[in-house]
Amino acid sequence: MTAPTQGTGIFFDGVSARQQAVTVTLDADALVIAAADGAAIARWPYAQVQRVPAAQHRLRLGLIDNSSSARLAIPDAAFGGALEERLGVPDAEVDKRERRRRHRVVEWTVGAVVALLFLGIVGMPSLAELLLPLMPPSVEQKFGDTVNRYQLAAFKGSGPFACGVNDGEKPGQAAFLKLMGKLEAAAALPVKLHPVVVRDLYTINAFATAGGYVYLLYGLIDFAEKPEELAAVLAHELGHVAHRDSMRSFLHEAGLSFIVSAVLGDVFGTSAVVFSPVNAVLSARHTRREEAAADAYATQLLRKMGQDPHAVAIYFESMLRRGSLGSSALLADHPTNQERMDAILATPPGEVTGGPLLTPEEWTALKLICVVPGSGDVGGQAARSK
Numbered sequence: 001m002t003a004p005t006q007g008t009g010i011f012f013d014g015v016s017a018r019q020q021a022v023t024v025t026l027d028a029d030a031l032v033i034a035a036a037d038g039a040a041i042a043r044w045p046y047a048q049v050q051r052v053p054a055a056q057h058r059l060r061l062g063l064i065d066n067s068s069s070a071r072l073a074i075p076d077a078a079f080g081g082a083l084e085e086r087l088g089v090p091d092a093e094v095d096k097r098e099r100r101r102r103h104r105v106v107e108w109t110v111g112a113v114v115a116l117l118f119l120g121i122v123g124m125p126s127l128a129e130l131l132l133p134l135m136p137p138s139v140e141q142k143f144g145d146t147v148n149r150y151q152l153a154a155f156k157g158s159g160p161f162a163c164g165v166n167d168g169e170k171p172g173q174a175a176f177l178k179l180m181g182k183l184e185a186a187a188a189l190p191v192k193l194h195p196v197v198v199r200d201l202y203t204i205n206a207f208a209t210a211g212g213y214v215y216l217l218y219g220l221i222d223f224a225e226k227p228e229e230l231a232a233v234l235a236h237e238l239g240h241v242a243h244r245d246s247m248r249s250f251l252h253e254a255g256l257s258f259i260v261s262a263v264l265g266d267v268f269g270t271s272a273v274v275f276s277p278v279n280a281v282l283s284a285r286h287t288r289r290e291e292a293a294a295d296a297y298a299t300q301l302l303r304k305m306g307q308d309p310h311a312v313a314i315y316f317e318s319m320l321r322r323g324s325l326g327s328s329a330l331l332a333d334h335p336t337n338q339e340r341m342d343a344i345l346a347t348p349p350g351e352v353t354g355g356p357l358l359t360p361e362e363w364t365a366l367k368l369i370c371v372v373p374g375s376g377d378v379g380g381q382a383a384r385s386k
């Protein structure tokens with residue numbers, strides 16, 4: 001009997017939570033994945049395919065290099081067997097690895113239960129707080145990459161998600177990167193920053209997620225009167241990056257189920273664990289403590305840059321006043337209160353020796369970073385309603 005060379009599978013694109021029934025064909029050197037209507041979806045060379053953990057007796061595959069979180073599940077045992085033979089992964093080896101992995105899960109689960117019991121008794125630090133130091137930067141980076149892909153996929157505006165990529169936008173992008181470069185150099189964070197101006201014209205906001213992603217929504221650039229205002233807000237966001245606040249929110253949401261899937265090794269694949277927490281993280285408000293810590297970080301960073309450390313309070317306040325004319329998501333996310341302002345203003349004033357962060361020409365260019373080529377208009381649509 002010859003082994004089957006074609007069968008059915010279930011494909012997960014690694015971006016959305018959608019699963020898709022597909023036809024899988026075993027070619028000479030690759031497996032070819034096609035939609036039910038025959039449209040090609042992907043071609044995975046055998047050498048780049050690996051088995052990822054799945055429920056017993058079920059074959060699930062992904063790419064070795066992690067360039068994509070896409071997964072392919074093969075429910076049919078006979079076809080799965082034929083596929084495994086092509087991949088050249090001996091069963092015994094897979095089983096051994098799988099056993100080792102399951103062993104680790106048991107150990108981790110026992111550890112987690114002990115930790116939970118401890119929390120029940122002591123009651124003080126949150127589970128997220130305990131887990132955060134255990135998360136290696138590589139996991140945080142992967143999480144940030146996943147959130148970023150998710151945002152790109154969810155973006156409904158016209159034109160690319162990021163501004164600064166079209167021809168007329170390049171000088172604005174250069175100015176933006178110059179401003180971010182000054183902040184990044186002074187901050188000297190352990191992660192590399194991935195700053196993005198989001199093509200969202202009306203939302204006055206900025207936020208940071210795991211892995212050094214910093215999103216500045218165009219609405220805020222439009223609203224700001226000088227680069228130092230943006231720098232104060234961005235310095236605050238870098239505080240969230242430095243303190244890993246996004247990762248903490250995620251751990252808070254995903255908790256124990258995250259650990260289990262992390263140990264299983266398929267964290268950012270298809271596990272349902274990821275998608276709802278990604279949403280939760282994007283809509284999460286930081287705690288008051290996190291906000292205060294980010295403010296404190298921002299004042300120090302601005303002082304280091306030779307900028308006014310009180311700018312954080314002054315600009316948030318002035319934006320509050322001006323922002324009350326329209327709606328400002330920034331202020332919804334960062335409620336200003338006297339306590340917060342007082343804490344910032346109580347820090348020693350710095351000597352402003354740094355000079356202007358951008359030249360007037362660069363500032364003008366930055367204001368035009370979301371221009372649609374040809375139209376002369378600033379274009380795009382809201383990416384995020386928050």
Ligand SMILES: [Zn+2]
Binds near residue numbers: 291
């Ligand atoms: Zn904040």
